[in-house]
């Protein structure tokens with residue numbers, strides 16, 4: 001079972017949106033940031049930096065909201081949410097995906 005570690009409304013919404021858009025079955029684990037649950041040993045074992053989101057599947061655990069979105073989209077090519085690898089359209093897709101976290105998030 002796929003598990004999302006989230007606390008809305010934060011960047012975890014990105015991962016949730018992708019899960020919902022792709023129709024993936026998942027369970028939600030709320031990490032209450034105001035109560036400091038992100039600092040528990042249990043959650044630090046999932047995400048060493050203690051931030052949300054993180055995603056745990058049967059085969060891997062990852063963090064970084066954009067990485068989660070890109071991976072989920074790659075796992076479901078039949079949904080056609082991303083341009084084909086190696087195409088000019090894919091280049092632009094990478095550009096804006098990285099721009100979102102590298103340039104938009106900091107400010």
Ligand SMILES: N[C@@H](CCC(=O)N[C@@H](CS)C(=O)NCC(=O)O)C(=O)O
Nearest residue numbers: 010011033038051052053064065066
């Ligand atoms: N680059 C990370 C940023 C994650 C992040 O900063 N999450 C915030 C919520 S938007 C958080 O969990 N903060 C908790 C804290 O700093 O204690 C991503 O996009 O996943």
